[in-house]
Amino acid sequence: MDKLDWNDLWAEAMRRASWTKHPTRISRMKAEQYNRDSKLGERRNTQVDWIKSRLNISPKCTILDIGAGTGALAIPLAKMVSHVTAIEPSDEMRSWLKTNIEDEKITNIGVINKR
Numbered sequence: 001m002d003k004l005d006w007n008d009l010w011a012e013a014m015r016r017a018s019w020t021k022h023p024t025r026i027s028r029m030k031a032e033q034y035n036r037d038s039k040l041g042e043r044r045n046t047q048v049d050w051i052k053s054r055l056n057i058s059p060k061c062t063i064l065d066i067g068a069g070t071g072a073l074a075i076p077l078a079k080m081v082s083h084v085t086a087i088e089p090s091d092e093m094r095s096w097l098k099t100n101i102e103d104e105k106i107t108n109i110g111v112i113n114k115r
Contacts, residue, residue, distance in 0.1 A: 028092050034096075063084045
């Protein structure tokens with residue numbers, strides 16, 4: 001039996017993966033589904049609470065959320081700190097992030113379109 005070279009297999013899988021060709025291109029439908037899923041009460045609250053419990057944050061802190069998505073973490077954290085900078089490269093996810101920020105009436109999140 002031939003030995004498998006996992007590095008070669010991984011590299012080939014990455015070359016073929018569609019998301020590596022356009023990592024910031026997320027369809028409107030996928031972004032909408034992600035936004036809906038991120039608002040599923042109990043599970044989302046448990047995940048956010050788990051993360052918050054491991055952070056040593058105070059109202060004076062600033063947070064950098066890289067790959068902020070629709071704001072599942074940035075928005076709850078913004079209620080606890082002085083400022084959150086949310087970096088999100090996907091136009092569709094960033095659109096939902098901004099909508100969610102407005103819906104929650106959050107004023108201390110800056111959104112950056114950067115990869």
